Amino acid sequence: MRFISKLLLCFSIASLLGCIHEKVSDSSTAENGGLVAHSSFSGNVGENGGLVAHYSFSGNVDDNSGNGNNGVVNGAALVADRLNNLNEAYKIDDLNYIDLPHRIMNGIGDFTISLWVKFNTINEDYNNVIGAANSSQDNEFNLFYDFPNGFGVDVKGETYLNSYSGRSVEDNEWHFVVFRREGSVGVFFIDSVKSANQISVSDAVLLVEKNGLVIGQDQDYLGGGFSQLQNLSGAVDEIKIFNIALSDSEIYLLY
Numbered sequence: 001m002r003f004i005s006k007l008l009l010c011f012s013i014a015s016l017l018g019c020i021h022e023k024v025s026d027s028s029t030a031e032n033g034g035l036v037a038h039s040s041f042s043g044n045v046g047e048n049g050g051l052v053a054h055y056s057f058s059g060n061v062d063d064n065s066g067n068g069n070n071g072v073v074n075g076a077a078l079v080a081d082r083l084n085n086l087n088e089a090y091k092i093d094d095l096n097y098i099d100l101p102h103r104i105m106n107g108i109g110d111f112t113i114s115l116w117v118k119f120n121t122i123n124e125d126y127n128n129v130i131g132a133a134n135s136s137q138d139n140e141f142n143l144f145y146d147f148p149n150g151f152g153v154d155v156k157g158e159t160y161l162n163s164y165s166g167r168s169v170e171d172n173e174w175h176f177v178v179f180r181r182e183g184s185v186g187v188f189f190i191d192s193v194k195s196a197n198q199i200s201v202s203d204a205v206l207l208v209e210k211n212g213l214v215i216g217q218d219q220d221y222l223g224g225g226f227s228q229l230q231n232l233s234g235a236v237d238e239i240k241i242f243n244i245a246l247s248d249s250e251i252y253l254l255y
């Protein structure tokens with residue numbers, strides 16, 4: 001997250017935890033070459049639409065994509081979804097989170113993430129919805145809402161604030177959020193409205209290590225270093241992760 005706060009945290013806990021880790025050498029990235037979905041699946045975008053994982057949160061954190069990428073709940077509780085169906089979404093607060101298999105985003109190049117989110121409380125810092133880390137970079141990827149500026153991302157440790165402004169989600173209502181990285185271009189769609197603000201991000205593949213793909217918290221080291229000032233205090237549902245850049249029209253179809 002924010003460099004200064006991260007720096008301060010590094011200074012404060014460096015002696016205990018260490019903020020500098022050895023360079024990752026994850027052979028699985030090279031072996032898989034970013035191919036994280038190879039079988040047929042029941043996605044709703046084309047026949048081979050790159051859907052790596054789909055969490056409908058219908059009473060559990062099972063992956064509905066057919067790829068077996070089931071998650072693990074760490075204290076998050078089932079709540080009603082946007083249509084008021086009981087036990088159809090997960091509430092995140094305090095230091096709760098949902099752990100997803102790191103392989104979903106490890107080695108990924110172009111990608112698209114879509115999800116429904118409702119913020120119950122807006123932190124006056126970061127409100128991190130999904131984060132990916134490795135042992136040398138805790139902000140390999142983050143998708144967050146930054147009060148009061150709007151949605152933003154971290155990519156490869158670089159922070160892009162205010163990537164989507166002008167559409168408030170500080171209303172305790174559900175909103176549909178999509179982020180797409182296509183080459184070096186990142187763009188948000190909020191409630192099916194595309195941001196006019198496209199951002200130039202690294203196009204390097206993401207390196208995500210075991211325990212490093214987390215829903216609801218900002219990691220300040222691999223799998224931990226969470227803060228209630230930077231979490232998602234709210235609910236999340238219908239997370240889909242694609243290992244391709246969906247077209248605009250495909251994204252509008254998800255809404």
Ligand SMILES: [Ca+2]
Nearest residue numbers: 056057088237
């Ligand atoms: Ca659901």
Ligand SMILES: [Ca+2]
Nearest residue numbers: 001218220230
């Ligand atoms: Ca943090």
Ligand SMILES: [Ca+2]
Nearest residue numbers: 001138219220
């Ligand atoms: Ca962080």
